[in-house]
Amino acid sequence: MRFTDIESIPKTELHLHLDGSIPMELTWELMKGHGLNPRPTLEETEKLLTMQPEDEASLLNYLDKFHYPLWITQFYENIRLVTRAILGRLADLNVTLVELRYSPIVHTYAGLTVRQAIQAVLSSMNWAVRTYGMKTGLIIIAMRQHGPHIAKILARQAIGEGQQFHTRCGVVGFDIAGAERGNPPGLFREAFDLARKGGLGLTVHAGEDEGSQRIWEAIDELGAQRIGHACSAITDKALLRRLAKDRILVECCLTSNYQTGAVQRGRRHPIFDFLEADVPVAICVDNATVSRTDIAKESSLVAEITDIDTVARIHATAKNHSFIAPRGESMGGE
Numbered sequence: 001m002r003f004t005d006i007e008s009i010p011k012t013e014l015h016l017h018l019d020g021s022i023p024m025e026l027t028w029e030l031m032k033g034h035g036l037n038p039r040p041t042l043e044e045t046e047k048l049l050t051m052q053p054e055d056e057a058s059l060l061n062y063l064d065k066f067h068y069p070l071w072i073t074q075f076y077e078n079i080r081l082v083t084r085a086i087l088g089r090l091a092d093l094n095v096t097l098v099e100l101r102y103s104p105i106v107h108t109y110a111g112l113t114v115r116q117a118i119q120a121v122l123s124s125m126n127w128a129v130r131t132y133g134m135k136t137g138l139i140i141i142a143m144r145q146h147g148p149h150i151a152k153i154l155a156r157q158a159i160g161e162g163q164q165f166h167t168r169c170g171v172v173g174f175d176i177a178g179a180e181r182g183n184p185p186g187l188f189r190e191a192f193d194l195a196r197k198g199g200l201g202l203t204v205h206a207g208e209d210e211g212s213q214r215i216w217e218a219i220d221e222l223g224a225q226r227i228g229h230a231c232s233a234i235t236d237k238a239l240l241r242r243l244a245k246d247r248i249l250v251e252c253c254l255t256s257n258y259q260t261g262a263v264q265r266g267r268r269h270p271i272f273d274f275l276e277a278d279v280p281v282a283i284c285v286d287n288a289t290v291s292r293t294d295i296a297k298e299s300s301l302v303a304e305i306t307d308i309d310t311v312a313r314i315h316a317t318a319k320n321h322s323f324i325a326p327r328g329e330s331m332g333g334e
C-alpha cells in the first residue's frame with residue numbers, strides 16, 4: 001500500500017513516557033484542582049514542563065522537566081485521566097499500536113501502591129482498546145538512581161501484572177531509565193534476569209549520555225531485545241553489525257536526542273546510519289510534552305531525509321518488535 005501523506009500511515013509507538021507526554025492543558029487543570037499551580041499562568045507553567053530553545057541541551061536539564069507533572073500523577077483518577085488523554089491524542093494521529101512506559105514507584109507518594117499505580121494506567125489502556133481498537137501495553141521502568149535492589153523489587157511486581165495474567169491489557173516489558181552516568185547496565189542484571197524469566201520484553205535506555213560500551217552491556221549483560229536511543233552506537237561498526245545481525249531494534253527519538261545533547265545540533269541523526277547498516281529502528285517520541293513534538297512530526301523529520309514509503313515501512317516493521325503478545329498467544333492463554 002502506498003501513502004501520500006504522513007497522517008494516513010498507521011503508526012507504531014514503542015518509546016513514549018507517560019509522565020513526559022501529558023497534554024499541557026490537562027496538567028494545568030489538574031494542578032488547579034489541587035491548588036498546586038507553580039506559576040500564575042499556563043504560559044509560564046509551560047516553560048517549566050517543556051524544553052525551551054534557550055535551555056542548554058543536556059540529559060539532566062531534560063530530566064528536570066519531569067518534576068512538576070509528578071505533583072498530579074500521585075492519584076489513581078488523575079493517572080487514569082492523563083493516560084486516556086495521551087491515548088486519545090495518539091488515536092487522532094493514527095497510532096495503531098502503542099507501548100507506554102512509566103515508573104510506578106515515583107507515583108506512590110500520596111499512598112497509592114505500585115499495583116494501583118499500574119492498574120490506573122491499564123484501566124485506561126483497556127478503554128483505548130475498546131474505543132479505538134488500538135493495541136496497547138505498559139513497560140515498567142526502574143529508575144537507575146533507585147539502585148539495583150529496588151529494580152529487583154519492581155521487576156517482581158511488574159511480572160505480577162504481566163499481560164499473560166490478564167485477559168486484557170497488561171505489563172509487557174521492563175526498562176531502566178534516568179541518569180545514565182554512574183549507573184551502568186550491569187548493576188541491574190538480576191532485575192533483568194527476573195523480568196526475562198517472568199515473560200517480560202526487555203528494553204534499556206543506553207548510549208544516550210554514554211559511549212557504545214554501555215549498549216554492549218545492555219545487550220550482553222541484560223539481554224536487551226531493544227535499545228532506547230543508542231546514539232553512540234554509530235561510532236562502533238562492530239556494534240552496528242551486532243544490532244543488525246541479532247535484529248535488536250533501536251527506539252529512535254529525534255527531537256529528544258537533540259534536546260538532551262545525545263546528538264549535536266546540526267549533525268545528521270543516527271537513525272539514518274542505522275537504516276544504512278540494516279539495524280531495525282522505530283520512530284518514537286520519548287516525551288510529547290517535554291519535547292513539544294508528536295509521532296507525526298517525528299515521522300516527517302525522517303521522511304524529509306528519506307521518503308514517505310520508508311517511513312511507512314519503518315512503522316510496519318516496528319510492530320514486529322513490539323512486546324505486546326498477539327491475542328491468544330500469551331503465556332497463560334485467554
Ligand SMILES: [Zn+2]
Pocket residue numbers: 015017177205228286
Ligand atoms: Zn526515554
